[in-house]
Amino acid sequence: MTWFETLGAMLSSPLMQRALIAAVLVGAAAPVVGTFLVQRRLALMGDGLGHVALTGVALGWLVGTWAGLVPQDALAIPGAVVAALIGSVAIEWVRARGRTSGDLALALMFYGGIAGGVLLIKLAGGTNANLVSYLFGSISTVSTGDLWWTAGLAVGVLLVGLGLRHVLFAVSHDEEFARGSGLPVTALNMVVAAMSALTVTIAMRVVGLLLVSALMIVPVAVAQLVVGSFSRVMALASGIGVAVSVVGLSITYWEDIPPGATIVLLAIGLYALAAVTRPLLTRRGAGDAPHDPHPELPDDVALPVVGAGPGAADCRPGAPGGATR
């Protein structure tokens, strides 16, 4: 069988088709949200929400067991959506009340989410093994129902993220100015938080809750090394997200390795590559914009020294020969 035929076989497998569609949608949507999160220095928010979503998965499982649903985890994704949304609103609420306790609230959420998930899954009659597929992703088990959820939410996140990108940039870039422009800042912050929550739940199947944030953040980290404007970072990050998701997933069709981890390691590999090659790329263009990092401020005192040569230290009267520094 040639390489080309293998590719054809991969693309004609319904399971792989579903997985690829999910990967493309998640890979495109997650970095769009991630760009706003990185801009607001909330890169770890996706992680916090991922942990909370785990409690939601277990809660959905518990409700499913009580209601006697046939696949016990039929309500896992709706449960995750609800829990992550509540968590995102809680994080924004804490952030709005006082910045200092923001990371503490995030920490409480991390541990509370994991502990709640482990406890509830036991109550639901499941085992921790059931949670593992949510923690690390199991794209091979994507059902048609899951695909609809993923597609609907990803398209929604993309539409909101791109449609409102100017105003979300304004709020993320300079929150005070946005407030002083009469923008509904709190509501817009909630929109970003809710978008993160939804992204976490749709990426859950592809890369798993523990690695969800990587798909949101790492492509942005790569893109900001390469391009110098917000809109280009967003576009490039989205492209990188799609590329690593599709390539990572395709590799797992031939090799028996976990797709989520493969996708994330590919993205981090790209980051390393960009970080190493960037000095080579920027040196070429360095000549046309000589740049002094010091701001153009007038001196506070009249300085007599014009050329700071070896004798510059002499202008300190009474300095003991500059023996020690």
Add this chain to the structure above:
Amino acid sequence: MLVTDTTAAEPAVLATGVDVVLGGHQILSGVDLRVERGEVVALLGANGSGKSTLVRALLGIAPRTAGEVRLLGGALGNGVPWERVGYVPQRLPAGGGVPATALEVVMSGLVHGRTLRPPRDARKRALAALDEVGMAAHARRSVLQMSGGQQQRVLIARALVRRPDLLVLDEPTSGIDLPTQETFVATVRRLHEQGGTVLVILHELGSFAGLIDRAVALRHGRVVYDGPPPDPRGEHAGPGHEHTHPHADPPPPDPGTGLSMEVLP
């Protein structure tokens, strides 16, 4: 740009009994401020007197615990015609990990109030605003790579891109280079000539002296002076006048060290 709407009779800024409490401290108590249309008003006072907080409260950035604010005839909130209010903060926030070009920052001035999407000609208007402050050549550079003065000029452009009737400037003269200071003065003069209103926080009148119609001074969060600008002597009217002699009039100008030995309440 010209004031032609039905609310023209109302002052540009009307604040009554504004109280602000931040972190348990009473920063402003019972501040009244009225700025008529077309006026250029300087807000004076020492460090920690509440000038910046007052401006931030007027724009709805700092929360008020009491008092009413009306801007250009509309109550603070959805009533204010935000597309005609421009604000230049003291500096750009440190920023996150994503670079943003000058053009993108200026375009972010075109979303305001309930306008969540910029107009179609946003790019053209943003470039024109950058050209006004002499930064058109830097439109596609990341603001994080710019000097303090260049960043400040981008912030002026972000306020001007709205074509404001009311411009609020927070200490435009502290620690910036001369071209940027000149840009500030030229901007205020042009806006004033077009009938616009300017509220500007200053430590000392300096290069703005000839432009100021009225001065309001704050001390310990209260208005202690409201009248003609102090020290309005003839030679100050010149735009190139160097402010080199000490003031004898209240309020005392800030020594400019940036340090305050005063124990705040």
